[in-house]
Amino acid sequence: MRIVTAQELENWLASGEVLEKDGRGPKVIRLNEKQLFKIFRPRRRLWLARLLPQAQRFERNARRLLAHGITAPVVTECLWLNKAQGISGCIYTPLPGYSLEQIHRRSPEEFDSLLPRFAEFIHLLHRRGIYFRSLHLGNVLLLPDDSFGLIDFLDLRFKRAPLSSRLVKRNLEHLRSYLQRNRVEGFPWSALQSAYAKAEQNSKA
The missing domain is CATH 1.10.510.10 (Transferase(Phosphotransferase) domain 1)
Incomplete structure (x- = not known):
C-alpha cells in the first residue's frame, strides 16, 4: 500500500467535500465527481489494523460482493495514512442512487x-x-x-x-x-x- 504524505492528505481535505465525519475527523471525502476517499480509524485491535488494514478489508469485501453478484463500489487504491496508528484509506468509485x-x-x-x-x-x-x-x-x-x-x-x-x-x-x-x-x-x-x-x-x- 502506498503511503500518503501529510501534504497530499492536507490537499485532499482542503479541496474535497467532506460528506461524513465524526468526533475524530472526516470519514468520507468527495475528491471529484468520480472518486470518494474513505478514511478508516480503528477504535480497537490496533495490531490487527496494522496487520490487515481496514482499507484492504473494505476492498476485499467489495470484490467478494461483486463476485457474489451484489453491486458494490469499485475500489481503485488502498493507502496508508498513518501506519503506526493503523489509519488507512481507500479511493473508490461511488455508486449512483x-x-x-x-x-x-x-x-x-x-x-x-x-x-x-x-x-x-x-x-x-x-x-x-x-x-x-x-x-x-x-x-x-x-x-x-x-x-x-x-x-x-x-x-x-x-x-x-x-x-x-x-x-x-x-x-x-x-x-x-x-x-x-x-x-x-x-x-x-x-x-x-x-x-x-x-x-x-x-x-x-
Whole structure:
C-alpha cells in the first residue's frame, strides 16, 4: 500500500467535500465527481489494523460482493495514512442512487412500494451466505436501474452456505435495533417480516 504524505492528505481535505465525519475527523471525502476517499480509524485491535488494514478489508469485501453478484463500489487504491496508528484509506468509485434512508425520509409511500423487493434483497444476501452486521437503511442504495447496492460494508462476513435461521434472526434484529436507535418513525416492520417470509417460501418452491 502506498503511503500518503501529510501534504497530499492536507490537499485532499482542503479541496474535497467532506460528506461524513465524526468526533475524530472526516470519514468520507468527495475528491471529484468520480472518486470518494474513505478514511478508516480503528477504535480497537490496533495490531490487527496494522496487520490487515481496514482499507484492504473494505476492498476485499467489495470484490467478494461483486463476485457474489451484489453491486458494490469499485475500489481503485488502498493507502496508508498513518501506519503506526493503523489509519488507512481507500479511493473508490461511488455508486449512483439514493439510500433507502433518504427515500424513507422523503417519501414513506415510495419506500413502502420498495419494501417487498428490499426484503427479497435481504433474503438474497442471506441465501448467498452474506452476513452484513451493519445492514440498515443508510447502507443500502436504490440504483438507477431499480436494483439495490451495498455501501459501508467493512463489517461483513461470508459463509460457505446460506445463513442459518439463528443468523438470519440475529441479522434482522440488528436492523430492528438500528431503526429503534435512530427513532425511524412509521417503519413497516411487520410488513418487512412478512415479505421476507414470502421471499423464503418462493425460494423453496
